[in-house]
Amino acid sequence: MLSDLIAHGHQMQALTPARGPVDFHVMATGAGFERRANEVYSWEGLKRGDAPFVVIQHTIAGRGELDFDGTRHALLPGSTMVLSFPHAHRYWLERAQSWEYFWIGANGREALRLARAIIDLKGPVITPAPSAVDRMAAACLKLIAHPDPLSGETSVQVYAALMALHDGLFGAAAPVGPVLAPQLARTLSFVDAHLGEPLGIDRLARVAGLSRAHFVRRFSEEVGQSPSDYVFTQRMARATRLLVATDQPVTTIAEATGFAGGNYFAKAFRRAHGQSPSEYRDRGGR
Incomplete structure (x- = not known):
């Protein structure tokens, strides 16, 4: 639940659980609940290495900015940013602004496939249902609250967040009419x-x-x-x-x-x- 994550407080955690003999197609790279204010905060999608990964970042309060393929988006409370890397985008905090959000980072073939499908269909900034936000927040809390999670545990939580995002956008309804490109x-x-x-x-x-x-x-x-x-x-x-x-x-x-x-x-x-x-x-x- 989002309220439980907020009650837990701000925390970030890099996640590099030991790999076992089986590779997973969804793995967590990090998670966090942060508040940024009156500081330099800027990330460029082509300057974070060559290894592909995904970030899901949900705004709780304040405002962030995103430039995605030349189109600017406001990251307002209730909106979720979904990005895959490397890619030509930048997100940042404007001077004198504040931004509170939680995020989950992931890599793996299935994480990339799901994130890119969501971006293709809905764009990089979406407004999922509150129930989906609660599920994503619960996954984030489980990732940051345990100091030494097992690789299977982190994979489950990232996949849960991606599935929550899917359900919050598409639900169980079948497509009506022809499916657009x-x-x-x-x-x-x-x-x-x-x-x-x-x-x-x-x-x-x-x-x-x-x-x-x-x-x-x-x-x-x-x-x-x-x-x-x-x-x-x-x-x-x-x-x-x-x-x-x-x-x-x-x-x-x-x-x-x-x-x-x-x-x-x-x-x-x-x-x-x-x-x-x-x-x-x-x-x-x-």
């Missing part, structure tokens, strides 16, 4: 998490890791809409929900969903729904 699934998740920000074609192509022309063609073929039409549809759908479910001013909703001003939003809304946002709200979404 990982690059496009990652892009859809990114759009959903950044609707209030500029989402031009070039930015989305970078998230997908594809050239602009290749991205537009594949997106249109697999999603059934152009990237621009998809972003507009998602913005309008969220704005429509916010009009009915909240008392936020129309201009606030327009800004939160990425529309270029309240006037543009009102005109776009009228074209889509045949009435103004205020009329739609007054009629209870009818």
Whole structure:
């Protein structure tokens, strides 16, 4: 449980349990519960050696920053960063900021496969369900609370954390409709998490890791809409929900969903729904 880890207090532990005659495909390299504040804290993914490994890092309080393939992400409370190394990324603490988090490091073929699959499908920053966070925190606590764990024990805990992350993201539900390529699934998740920000074609192509022309063609073929039409549809759908479910001013909703001003939003809304946002709200979404 996360509350148990917090009660335990800040601690880091490097893990190098003695290997037996059998190699595991998931092994822990370290774990910790830390708080950083007003200090130089910066890690670059291409400057941590050539041996592949994985880091899962969950933010409890404060804020960290991540640059992943040229896209910047805010690491806020409730978000989990999943990274594989070596890779072109950097995460750091801004000056005068604080950041409290727990983390688990791992290596091994299966750890890398699972982490990279999650990154491909959901991106490097995700928001798992609270139950998954509790399971990851419990695994972290077991890794740092025992000074001399056996190799099998550390493998179990890392695998438990990865499976908790999987369950918190995908659950037991079967996929509905065709399964998208990982690059496009990652892009859809990114759009959903950044609707209030500029989402031009070039930015989305970078998230997908594809050239602009290749991205537009594949997106249109697999999603059934152009990237621009998809972003507009998602913005309008969220704005429509916010009009009915909240008392936020129309201009606030327009800004939160990425529309270029309240006037543009009102005109776009009228074209889509045949009435103004205020009329739609007054009629209870009818």
